[in-house]
Amino acid sequence: xxxxxxxxxxxxxxxxxxxxxxxxxxxxxxxxxxxxxxxxxxxxxxxxxxxxxxxxxxxxxxxxxxxxxxxxxxxxxxxxxxxxxxxxxxxxxxxxxxxxxxxxxxxxxxxxxxxxxxxxxxxxxxxxxxxxxxxxxxxxxxxxxxxxxxxxxxxxxxxxxxxxxxxxxxxxxxxxxxxxxxxxxxxxxxxxxxxxxxxxxxxxxxxxxxxxxxxxxxxxxxxxxxxxxxxxxxxxxxxxxxxxxxxxxxxxxxxxxxxxxxxxxxxxxxxxxxxxxxxxxxxxxxxxxxxxxxxxxxxxxxxxxxxxxxxxxxx
Amino acid sequence: xxxxxxxxxxxxxxxxxxxxxxxxxxxxxxxxxxxxxxxxxxxxxxxxxxxxxxxxxxxxxxxxxxxxxxxxxxxxxxxxxxxxxxxxxxxxxxxxxxxxxxxxxxxxxxxxxxxxxxxxxxxxxxxxxxxxxxxxxxxxxxxxxxxxxxxxxxxxxxxxxxxxxxxxxxxxxxxxxxxxxxxxxxxxxxxxxxxxxxxxxxxxxxxxxxxxxxxxxxxxxxxxxxxxxxxxxxxxxxxxxxxxxxxxxxxxxxxxxxxxxxxxxxxxxxxxxxxxxxxxxxxxxxxxxxxxxxxxxxxxxxxxxxxxxxxxxxxxxxxxxxxxxxxxxxxxxxxxxxxxxxxxxxxxxxxxxxxxxxxxxxxxxxxxxxx
Numbered sequence: 001x002x003x004x005x006x007x008x009x010x011x012x013x014x015x016x017x018x019x020x021x022x023x024x025x026x027x028x029x030x031x032x033x034x035x036x037x038x039x040x041x042x043x044x045x046x047x048x049x050x051x052x053x054x055x056x057x058x059x060x061x062x063x064x065x066x067x068x069x070x071x072x073x074x075x076x077x078x079x080x081x082x083x084x085x086x087x088x089x090x091x092x093x094x095x096x097x098x099x100x101x102x103x104x105x106x107x108x109x110x111x112x113x114x115x116x117x118x119x120x121x122x123x124x125x126x127x128x129x130x131x132x133x134x135x136x137x138x139x140x141x142x143x144x145x146x147x148x149x150x151x152x153x154x155x156x157x158x159x160x161x162x163x164x165x166x167x168x169x170x171x172x173x174x175x176x177x178x179x180x181x182x183x184x185x186x187x188x189x190x191x192x193x194x195x196x197x198x199x200x201x202x203x204x205x206x207x208x209x210x211x212x213x214x215x216x217x218x219x220x221x222x223x224x225x226x227x228x229x230x231x232x233x234x235x236x237x238x239x240x241x242x243x244x245x246x247x248x249x250x251x252x253x254x255x256x257x258x259x260x261x262x263x264x265x266x267x268x269x270x271x272x273x274x275x276x277x278x279x280x281x282x283x284x285x286x287x288x289x290x291x292x293x294x295x296x297x298x299x300x301x302x303x304x305x306x307x308x309x310x311x312x313x314x315x
Numbered sequence: 316x317x318x319x320x321x322x323x324x325x326x327x328x329x330x331x332x333x334x335x336x337x338x339x340x341x342x343x344x345x346x347x348x349x350x351x352x353x354x355x356x357x358x359x360x361x362x363x364x365x366x367x368x369x370x371x372x373x374x375x376x377x378x379x380x381x382x383x384x385x386x387x388x389x390x391x392x393x394x395x396x397x398x399x400x401x402x403x404x405x406x407x408x409x410x411x412x413x414x415x416x417x418x419x420x421x422x423x424x425x426x427x428x429x430x431x432x433x434x435x436x437x438x439x440x441x442x443x444x445x446x447x448x449x450x451x452x453x454x455x456x457x458x459x460x461x462x463x464x465x466x467x468x469x470x471x472x473x474x475x476x477x478x479x480x481x482x483x484x485x486x487x488x489x490x491x492x493x494x495x496x497x498x499x500x501x502x503x504x505x506x507x508x509x510x511x512x513x514x515x516x517x518x519x520x521x522x523x524x525x526x527x528x529x530x531x532x533x534x535x536x537x538x539x540x541x542x543x544x545x546x547x548x549x550x551x552x553x554x555x556x557x558x559x560x561x562x563x564x565x566x567x568x569x570x571x572x573x574x575x576x577x578x579x580x581x582x583x584x585x586x587x588x589x590x591x592x593x594x595x596x597x598x599x600x601x602x603x604x605x606x607x608x609x610x611x612x613x614x615x616x617x618x619x620x621x622x623x624x625x626x627x628x629x630x631x632x633x634x635x636x637x638x639x640x641x642x643x644x645x646x647x648x649x650x651x652x653x654x655x656x657x658x659x660x661x662x663x664x665x666x667x668x669x670x671x672x673x674x675x676x677x678x679x680x681x682x683x684x685x686x
Contacts, residue, residue, distance in 0.1 A: 049525075052529050053528070053529060054528055054529060077529060077530055077531045078531060080529060082526065082529040084522055084525045084526050084529070085522075086522050087522065087526065088521035088522050089521075089523060089526075090327055090331055090523070091331070092330060092331045092334035092335060093327055093330060097327075097330065100323075101323050101324075101326070101327050102530065104319060104322070104323035105320055105323060105527075105531055105532050106530065106531060107319060107531070130334070146526075150530075156529075
C-alpha cells in the first residue's frame with residue numbers, strides 16, 4: 001500500500017475549446033485532510049469528479065490507493081465515499097431508509113452501524129422523516145453520512161457547505177472535524193477560505209484550472225503574506241498625520257476604522273509611541289496576521305466568492 | 316448484475332411510487348375511469364334497444380298495425396306523441412332525435428292500394444330527425460328494414476334474394492370486451508413510458524445519478540430494477556382493471572398465458588422508448604412533452620379505443636407502424652377472439668420491436684457524466 005491515498009499526475013480536462021483543468025499534479029497523504037480551494041469555475045469540481053471516477057480525464061494519470069481511476073472504477077467504488085456537489089436524494093424516502101439503501105448498494109462486507117452514522121451527523125430525531133422535508137443543512141449532513149456508509153478509506157466532499165446558512169455550516173464543520181480526528185483521508189473542495197483554514201492539513205489553491213499554491217494553511221500564509229494588519233478605531237487628524245508621516249498608506253473602512261499593513265511588531269510599537277508622544281487619540285486597536293483570504297487575493301488578484309465572513313468589503 | 320442491489324433499488328422505487336399518493340391514484344385510477352365512462356356510454360350499443368317516438372295522425376286500426384310491427388321487432392321502446400302537437404317542435408323541445416310520423420291518410424291510401432289494386436297509391440311516413448345525433452342513422456336504418464319487410468308482405472311475392480348471417484367469431488363480443496384489451500395496452504404503455512422518462516430525467520437533474528455512479532451499482536442493475544418496477548406496476552394495474560370490468564360490466568374474456576406475455580412486451584417496448592427519449596431530450600419538461608408526442612398518436616391511432624375499420628385507409632396503414640397496434644390486436648386476438656395464431660404473430664412482431672428498442676435504450680443510457 002502506497003503512502004499516498006491520491007496521486008494526480010499532469011491531469012488535464014478539456015471540454016471542446018475550454019480547458020477546465022490544465023496540467024495539474026499533486027499528492028494527498030493517507031489520513032490527511034486536503035482542501036482544493038478556489039472560486040467558482042476554477043476547476044475544483046471537474047478535478048474532484050475525475051478523481052471520484054464520475055468523469056474521465058482528457059489526459060494525465062490519477063491513482064487512488066494505487067488503483068487507476070480510468071481502469072479500476074469497479075474496485076475503487078467500495079473504497080471511496082462521495083458527497084457530490086449539490087447532493088440530492090429520493091424525495092419520498094426517509095433518512096434511515098436512504099442510509100439502508102446505500103448500505104445495500106455496497107453490500108455488507110464491512111459491517112457499518114447505520115444508527116451510529118445517523119447519530120454522528122446528528123440526525124437521530126429526523127431518522128423517520130422523508131428526504132424532501134429536510135432543510136438544506138440536514139440534507140448535507142445526510143449526504144455526509146451516506147458518504148461514510150461503506151466505511152470508505154477516502155472521503156470526498158465537494159463543496160459540502162455551499163448554500164448553507166452560517167449555523168448549518170458550523171454544524172457541518174463539527175461533523176468534518178470529527179472525521180479529521182478519526183484519521184480519515186478527506187478530500188474537500190470549497191470556496192470558503194475559513195473552511196479550508198479550519199479543516200485542512202494541506203490547501204491547494206486552484207485558479208483557472210491551475211494549482212497556483214499548495215501547502216499547509218500556516219505555510220501558505222507565512223510564504224505569501226509575511227506582514228501584520230493593524231486596525232485602529234476612531235482615529236483623529238493628528239493620528240492620521242503621524243501615520244502618513246511614517247510613509248504608511250492607511251485604508252479607510254466604512255465603519256470609520258483604518259487598516260495599516262506593517263512588516264514587524266516593532267513597527268507597531270513605533271506607531272503607538274509616536275501617537276502617544278503627539279497626544280493623538282484613537283479608541284481601540286487590533287493586530288492580526290493575514291488569513292488565507294489575503295493569500296488568495298494576492299495570488300489570484302481576484303476576490304473569492306463569499307457570502308458569509310463579511311470581510312470582502314473591508315479590502 | 317447484482318440481485319441485492321437490484322432489490323434495494325426496487326424497494327426504493329416502489330416506496331417512492333406509493334408514497335406519491337396523487338401520482339399513484341392517477342396511474343391506477345385513470346384507466347379505470349376510462350373503462351367506466353366508455354363502458355357506460357357504449358352499453359346501448361350492446362343491447363341495441365332504441366327509444367322511438369311515434370306520432371300517429373291517422374289513428375285507425377290499420378295505422379296501429381305499424382306500431383305493432385315495430386314493437387314486435389323487440390328493438391324499440393315506443394313512446395306515443397299526441398297527434399295534436401307539431402312533431403318538429405316536439406322533437407326540439409324534448410330533445411328527441413327522431414319522431415316517426417304516420418300520415419293522416421294512411422288507411423285511405425292503404426285501402427286504395429290493396430283493395431282497388433291501385434298501384435299508384437302510397438303513404439309517406441316521415442322521419443322528423445336531428446342529423447347531429449350519432450345514433451339516429453342506426454335507428455332509421457332499422458326502421459327502413461322493418462318497412463321493407465312490410466312492403467314485401469304487401470306485395471305477396473316471396474323474396475328472391477335472402478341473406479344469412481354467419482359470425483367469424485364463436486360468439487358475439489360486446490364493445491366493452493373489445494375495449495378492455497386496448498385500455499390495458501394503453502395504460503401499460505403510459506406507465507412504462509412516463510415512469511421511465513420521469514425517473515431518469517429527475518435522477519439526472521437532481522444529480523442522484525452522479526452519486527450512484529460512485530457506488531457499486533451498475534447501469535444494468537439500474538435498468539433491470541426499473542423494468543421490474545414497471546412490470547409490477549403493470550400487473551397491479553391490469554389486475555385492478557380486469558377486476559373492475561368483471562364486477563361492473565360482467566364481461567367475458569379469455570385470460571390465458573398471452574396476457575402476461577403481452578404485458579411484459581408492452582413494458583419492455585415503452586421502457587426502451589423512454590430510455591432513448593431521455594437520452595435525446597435532456598431537459599425534464601421537454602422530455603415529458605416528447606413522451607406525450609409519442610403517446611397521443613399511439614393512443615388514438617392504434618385502435619385502443621375503437622376498431623381501426625372506422626378510420627380512413629391511410630390512417631389504418633399508419634396504425635400498422637405503431638407498436639401499440641400489435642399489442643392491442645394481439646391482446647384482442649388472445650382475449651376476445653381466441654385466435655392463438657394471430658396472437659403469436661403479433662407477439663413475435665412486438666417482441667422483435669421490444670428487443671431492438673430496449674437494447675438501443677440500454678446502449679444510450681449514460682451512467683457517467685462522461686464526455
